[in-house]
Every structure is written in structure tokens, then in C-alpha cells.
Amino acid sequence: MSAIILQLLQNNGRMYGYEITKAVRDGSRGKTKITEAALYPALHRLEEAGFLETESEIVDGRIRKYYKLNRQGKKETALQIDALKESILSLQKILKYKLKNG
Numbered sequence: 001m002s003a004i005i006l007q008l009l010q011n012n013g014r015m016y017g018y019e020i021t022k023a024v025r026d027g028s029r030g031k032t033k034i035t036e037a038a039l040y041p042a043l044h045r046l047e048e049a050g051f052l053e054t055e056s057e058i059v060d061g062r063i064r065k066y067y068k069l070n071r072q073g074k075k076e077t078a079l080q081i082d083a084l085k086e087s088i089l090s091l092q093k094i095l096k097y098k099l100k101n102g
Contacts, residue, residue: 001034001042003080006051006069010077014055014068017043043067051076 008023024034046052051073055066
């Protein structure tokens with residue numbers, strides 16, 4: 001999930017939690033969802049790891065926390081996306097694999 005969050009922030013700049021959950025849902029046409037219970041711990045882990053910066057603003061009388069990548073976060077995004085692509089390629093090969101004597 002962290003690769004998805006990082007890539008969304010890479011593509012969109014700063015985002016707040018609901019925007020991230022909506023982007024996942026909309027981008028997958030409703031097939032993938034991230035709940036708030038899963039999202040916020042992931043965001044906090046990424047922040048603690050030093051990949052995100054936060055900004056708070058008052059919107060409609062409520063504090064809204066925005067997340068954005070810092071320089072280290074941009075590097076980590078590239079690493080995680082490369083690893084994800086490699087995993088997908090491996091899975092595609094496995095799904096096409098046939099035994100030579102089978």
C-alpha cells in the first residue's frame with residue numbers, strides 16, 4: 001500500500017487522507033479501496049520513516065492535514081515502484097509458465 005500512497009503523492013503533490021482514499025477508489029473504478037483504518041497508520045509510518053512532510057490548514061472550520069513527498073520520499077517512491085513493477089513481471093511469468101514435460 002505504501003507504493004500506492006507514495007505514487008499518488010508523486011503524481012498529485014500534496015493530498016489529504018480522504019483525497020487519497022478517493023483516488024484509490026476512483027482510479028481502480030471501485031475495485032480497490034483503502035479504509036481510513038489502514039491509510040492513516042501507513043501515512044504515519046511513511047512520515048516516521050522520513051519520506052513525507054505535512055502541512056495543516058483550516059478548511060471549513062476544521063483542521064485538514066496534507067501530506068507531501070520530500071526529497072527522500074521521491075527517491076523511495078522510485079525504489080518502491082521499481083520493486084512493484086518487478087514483482088508484477090515475475091507474477092506474469094509465473095502465470096504463463098508451463099512445465100516442459102507436463
